[in-house]
Amino acid sequence: xxxxxxxxxxxxxxxxxxxxxxxxxxxxxxxxxxxxxxxxxxxxxxxxxxxxxxxxxxxxxxxxxxxxxxxxxxxxxxxxxxxxxxxxxxxxxxxxxxxxxxxxxxxxxxxxxxxxxxxxxxxxxxxxxxxxxxxxxxxxxxxxxxxxxxxxxxxxxxxxxxxxxxxxxxxxxxxxxxxxxxxxxxxxxxxxxxxxxxxxxxxxxxxxxxxxxxxxxxxxxxxxxxxxxxxxxxxxxxxxxxxxxxxxxxxxxxxxxxxxxxxxxxxxxxxxxxxxxxxxxxxxxxxxxxxxxxxxxxxxxxxxxxxxxxxxxxxxxxxxxxxxxxxxxxxxxxxxxxxxxxxxxxxxxxxxxxxxxxxxxxxxxxxxxxxxxxxxxxxxxxxxxxxxxxxxxxxxxxxxxxxxxxxxxxxxxxxxxxxxxxxxxxxxxxxxxxxxxxxxxxxxxxxxxxxxxxxxxxxxxxxxxxxxxxxxxxxxxxxxxxxxxxxxxxxxxxxxxxxxxxxxxxxxxxxxxxxxxxxxxxxxxxxxxxxxxxxxxxxxxxxxxxxxxxxxxxxxxxxxxxxxxxxxxxxxx
RNA sequence: CGGGCAGUAGCGCAGGGGCUAGCGCGUCUGGUUCGGGACCAGAAAGUCGGAGGUUCAAAUCCUCUCUGCCCGACCA
Numbered sequence: 289x290x291x292x293x294x295x296x297x298x299x300x301x302x303x304x305x306x307x308x309x310x311x312x313x314x315x316x317x318x319x320x321x322x323x324x325x326x327x328x329x330x331x332x333x334x335x336x337x338x339x340x341x342x343x344x345x346x347x348x349x350x351x352x353x354x355x356x357x358x359x360x361x362x363x364x365x366x367x368x369x370x371x372x373x374x375x376x377x378x379x380x381x382x383x384x385x386x387x388x389x390x391x392x393x394x395x396x397x398x399x400x401x402x403x404x405x406x407x408x409x410x411x412x413x414x415x416x417x418x419x420x421x422x423x424x425x426x427x428x429x430x431x432x433x434x435x436x437x438x439x440x441x442x443x444x445x446x447x448x449x450x451x452x453x454x455x456x457x458x459x460x461x462x463x464x465x466x467x468x469x470x471x472x473x474x475x476x477x478x479x480x481x482x483x484x485x486x487x488x489x490x491x492x493x494x495x496x497x498x499x500x501x502x503x504x505x506x507x508x509x510x511x512x513x514x515x516x517x518x519x520x521x522x523x524x525x526x527x528x529x530x531x532x533x534x535x536x537x538x539x540x541x542x543x544x545x546x547x548x549x550x551x552x553x554x555x556x557x558x559x560x561x562x563x564x565x566x567x568x569x570x571x572x573x574x575x576x577x578x579x580x581x582x583x584x585x586x587x588x589x590x591x592x593x594x595x596x597x598x599x600x601x602x603x604x605x606x607x608x609x610x611x612x613x614x615x616x617x618x619x620x621x622x623x624x625x626x627x628x629x630x631x632x633x634x635x636x637x638x639x640x641x642x643x644x645x646x647x648x649x650x651x652x653x654x655x656x657x658x659x660x661x662x663x664x665x666x667x668x669x670x671x672x673x674x675x676x677x678x679x680x681x682x683x684x685x686x687x688x689x690x691x692x693x694x695x696x697x698x699x700x701x702x703x704x705x706x707x708x709x710x711x712x713x714x715x716x717x718x719x720x721x722x723x724x725x726x727x728x729x730x731x732x733x734x735x736x737x738x739x740x741x742x743x744x745x746x747x748x749x750x751x752x753x754x755x756x757x758x759x760x761x762x763x764x765x766x767x768x769x770x771x772x773x774x775x776x777x778x779x780x781x782x783x784x785x786x787x788x789x790x791x792x793x794x795x796x797x798x799x800x801x802x803x804x805x806x807x808x809x810x811x812x813x814x815x816x817x818x819x820x821x822x823x824x825x826x827x828x829x830x831x832x833x834x835x836x837x838x839x840x841x842x843x844x845x846x847x848x849x850x851x852x853x854x855x856x857x858x859x860x861x
Numbered sequence: 862c863g864g865g866c867a868g869u870a871g872c873g874c875a876g877g878g879g880c881u882a883g884c885g886c887g888u889c890u891g892g893u894u895c896g897g898g899a900c901c902a903g904a905a906a907g908u909c910g911g912a913g914g915u916u917c918a919a920a921u922c923c924u925c926u927c928u929g930c931c932c933g934a935c936c937a
Contacts, residue, residue, distance in 0.1 A: 300886060300898070301873045305930050325929065373937095380936075397937050431862075431935055439936075506936080611862090611934070704937080736937080772896055803897040810897090821896060831896095 296331040310747030311436030326433025326441035336764035365391025394427040402449040407718035421448035437744035450733040477759035494707040499699030514692030522599035524681035525688040530647040536664040547626035563592030571607030591644040597680035604676035629654035639673025703737040756813035765794040768814035789849035
């Protein structure tokens with residue numbers, strides 16, 4: 289490709305809003321361009337990198353027996369109504385009516401569509417297992433896109449779906465994905481860790497997320513350096529200690545202006561672990577069949593020395609959505625904000641009690657009376673509710689597996705794998721007959737990789753103060769060819785030789801000064817740079833330099849293609 | 862959806878009631894240069910995001926609105 293004809297240009301300055309390095313360089317090098325919030329075009333350079341990532345993904349998916357298909361972006365609303373997600377998913381899914389006034393939606397994932405396909409293909413156990421995948425556009429109307437390609441609204445995703453007759457089969461294909469994903473990231477050059485995760489709206493039980501650990505990440509990963517326990521903070525467990533003193537009778541105590549745990553502890557001169565603190569949320573419960581919504585007040589109770597993990601609370605409360613409660617809503621349930629607790633709250637309030645509270649006796653809790661708390665409150669005696677783990681794992685907490693010290697770090701989710709089970713097959717009627725003629729729901733799994741996000745993470749991982757330096761497997765071109773000699777014919781000849789040899793060359797044929805060409809080459813970051821300069825050309829040589837090294841090598845022009853091919857082969861390893 | 866910031870030439874920004882709206886980079890023309898973002902001379906390019914209002918006069922003040930960015934809520 290001639291740079292003079294490239295449909296993009298490099299920028300000297302970072303466009304406003306480029307907050308992280310990888311994103312800044314993607315823009316400046318002309319890989320991508322933004323069209324609207326969370327909506328990007330891929331320019332030739334970016335698209336080439338994406339296609340290389342896709343090729344790796346495709347190869348690995350085919351390697352585990354997946355067949356490539358392509359499902360539609362626009363889905364009929366009906367299949368989403370079958371699983372209930374037409375109603376249970378919030379505005380993140382875009383819905384519209386077609387000309388016949390039928391409900392339609394833009395698929396944000398394809399479980400429904402794929403299960404719809406599966407139920408027409410699968411009739412007998414003889415057809416199972418099956419595994420399909422696609423690389424396709426998703427639209428999710430995220431309320432807050434950010435960080436360039438990291439969190440966008442329209443994006444390309446590889447998603448695969450497995451159909452099995454039993455759990456054993458599912459686990460096999462799950463494991464195949466688990467390993468294939470590591471191979472994919474390794475081949476792309478991205479370091480990742482797999483962590484246990486929350487399955488969220490996908491349903492199902494077992495799931496893993498693949499995390500690229502980086503400060504730009506929005507997920508918090510809890511890891512144990514001692515035993516290797518790893519989990520997303522949304523579900524991370526930790527070892528809690530309880531005080532198991534004999535329960536006492538509760539008694540009212542005046543605590544003027546003690547609205548926070550800190551104030552309360554300071555006033556009563558007690559440790560935060562001797563208190564219970566409440567968090568008030570309003571949960572939305574959606575009827576899957578009708579789409580009717582009902583709001584309920586949720587009270588989460590955790591010991592004063594811990595924080596509530598809202599995701600755990602939402603899972604325990606089994607609601608579709610959750611937001612902080614307004615003071616009026618809290619009061620309506622008979623609770624006084626600042627001095628609140630589940631003690632004496634109105635029926636219909638969802639009370640979730642962390643096991644740290646349920647197993648600790650004689651905690652100080654709000655009296656639901658302005659200026660008062662109770663001493664010695666006890667779960668079961670003074671209030672009731674569902675006991676669950678809703679506390680948030682923090683840096684320094686105790687590992688649930690080995691007792692080591694937990695660490696927290698930030699990560700970007702670049703892939704996920706879910707064991708869906710029968711959530712979709714049952715609700716959509718995807719059944720098969722086994723050897724005994726018995727009708728059984730197909731057991732499914734779904735597996736995703738965000739392609740654009742993967743590129744964004746790679747650019748975060750591979751850059752320096754001059755620009756990008758993507759690994760050769762995912763770089764848009766293999767060789768950046770710069771000619772500084774007057775003899776354009778000689779340069780053209782070498783360019784042609786390289787191209788004819790099947791080498792991917794970006795040829796800077798522009799009428800620019802050496803400095804400009806070098807700066808752009810560094811910015812775009814093609815792994816191999818060939819420079820044709822007057823001195824070396826006179827000796828029948830050219831200069832070869834790797835983007836990631838300062839060393840300049842002199843290559844003989846007589847067999848330049850052979851030497852470059854050998855170099856590329858070495859790089860690819 | 863809450864809170865904050867911003868929208869002026871392709872990009873980055875200045876100007877904040879008054880006359881012809883500027884600067885740097887980029888672009889175009891001519892010339893000189895030619896191995897790390899060259900130099901000289903000349904030139905093109907702007908509905909000052911949009912609508913309404915105040916005023917003799919609005920890029921500038923007011924109201925509304927759209928868009929983008931950041932923080933939070935949210936995130937298959």
